[in-house]
Amino acid sequence: MNSKIMIVTGEASGDLHGANLVRALQTKRADLTFYGMGGPELESLGVEILFDAAKVAVVGLIEVFAHLKDILAAQSVLKKRMASDPPDLLIIIDLPDFNLILAKKAKRLGIPVFYYIAPQVWAWRSGRVRTINKRVDKLGVILPFEESFFKKRGVDAEYVGHPLLDxxxxxxxxxxxxxxxxxxxxxxxxxxxxxxxxxxxxxLLPHFLDAALLLQKKQKESDPIVFLIPQASTLTRKDLDDAGLSLYKDRLNIKVIVGDRYNMMSVCDSAVAASGTVTLELAILGIPMVVVYKLANLTYRLARLLVKLDHFSLVNLIAGKTAVAELLQDEVTAENIARELQDIIVIPEKREETLAALAEVRE
Known part of the structure; x- marks a missing residue:
């Protein structure tokens, strides 16, 4: 008898990790059928996509309101399918506020729930642990310290390794x-x-491009720079152009890379990146970086009240120290980004120190 699994994720990284999980399950069970919410990676494996994850991939308390119509529509579509065609298992990946609502519906229907890649409740909104305990049957965590954190709070959690290592x-x-x-x-x-x-x-892209202009002006003709921009699977070239790229085509030596994600990262001498999964990818590949993050001002002020951490990037959180430079909110300027990247380029001691710290993170 065929078994059905609903899988729900909301970001490009979750789409990738979800696809790798589906691929592994398909090798063990050829009779499995998958449906849910995701992106092109999951769809390429034959997962029936009920709702495009890109429409709900937002960050920030304020930013959610602009996408509320899509978020509610996605919830409605997924809940209706869950009720009319109940899966044997619900797999939810990241996206905690959205997915824990689905998990509540699943529990009411008697559907077991596996939460893969836990929300960072150890960083903020720790009260969500109680919700996870009530609505999730098994939690697969990807950072070593998370297992003991959740187990101490009564959650059936297991460290399953970080998917990026594979x-x-x-x-x-x-x-x-x-x-x-x-x-x-x-x-x-x-x-x-x-x-x-x-x-x-x-x-972020306008700040990155302005920083690139500053760096390009500082470099000697004998030491030319090419700036590489990956086009995420959730974005189109028009999205990049609309965000400002079209204004810089004739002013910068830029290459937009579609696919070839890790090959592109590996050739970078340094990088500036939005905080998130990509920083761990760069760390695994040993690429020195500057990590930045910028939210709507009100979202940022609220987050500052809730988050009690010395660092915001995953690389520094895992390292337990400042392994890479961080720029947050008003610190995110072209001048600051260019200065930090320039230090990595021209100061050998700075580069070696960063590379050594990244090696510790990989271990």
């Missing part, structure tokens, strides 16, 4: 990557990674 692999050499993407030899590569959500690239 996926962040490089298949092309630097020369091969340059040839494939038409990049001239002898250029320094700097990655500009503004995120996978439209709200993120709108807030």
């Amino acid at each position: 996926t962040a692999h490089v298949s092309l050499s630097r020369d091969e990557f340059f040839k494939k993407h038409g990049i001239s030899d002898g250029q320094r590569c700097i990655g500009l990674l503004p995120g996978s959500r439209k709200s993120e690239i709108t807030a």
Whole structure:
């Protein structure tokens, strides 16, 4: 008898991790049928996509209101399918506020719930642990310290390893990557990674591009730079252009890379990245970085009241120290980004110190 699994995720990274999980399950059980909410990675494996995850991929308390219609529509579609065609298991990935509502519906219907990639309740809104305990049957955590944190609070949690350790692999050499993407030899590569959500690239990409202009002006002609921008699977080239890229095409040496995610990261001499999963990907590949984050002002003020941490980037949280530079909110300026990247480029001691710290994170 065929078994059905509903899988729900809301971001590009969750789509990727969900796809890897589905792929692993398919190798063990050929009779499994999957449906739910996700993106192109899940869809490519034959998962029936009931709602496009990109429509609900937002961050921030204020930002949610702009997408409330889509969020409510997604909840309605998924709940109706859950009731009319009950899955044997609900797998939810990240996206806590959205997914814990679905988990409540699943529990009422007697559907077991597996939560893969736990919300960072150890950082803020720790009260959600009680909700997780009530609505989730099993929690798969990806950071070593999370298992004991949740178990002490009564949650059936198990450390399952970080999925990026299995996926962040490089298949092309630097020369091969340059040839494939038409990049001239002898250029320094700097990655500009503004995120996978439209709200993120709108807030961050202009600062990244202005920082790139400052760096380009400082570099000697004998040491040219090419700036690499990955186009996330949740975005189109038009999204990047609308966020400001179109204004810089003739002023910067830029390459937009579609696919080839880890090969692109691996050739970067340094990078500036939005806080999130991408920072761990860069850390695994040993790429020195500057991590930035910027929210709507009201969201930021509320978050400051709730979050009690010395760092906001996953790399520094895992390291337990400042392994990479962080720029938050008003600190996110072209001048600050350019200065931090320039330090990595021109100060050997700074670069070596950062590389050593990233090696510790990988271990």
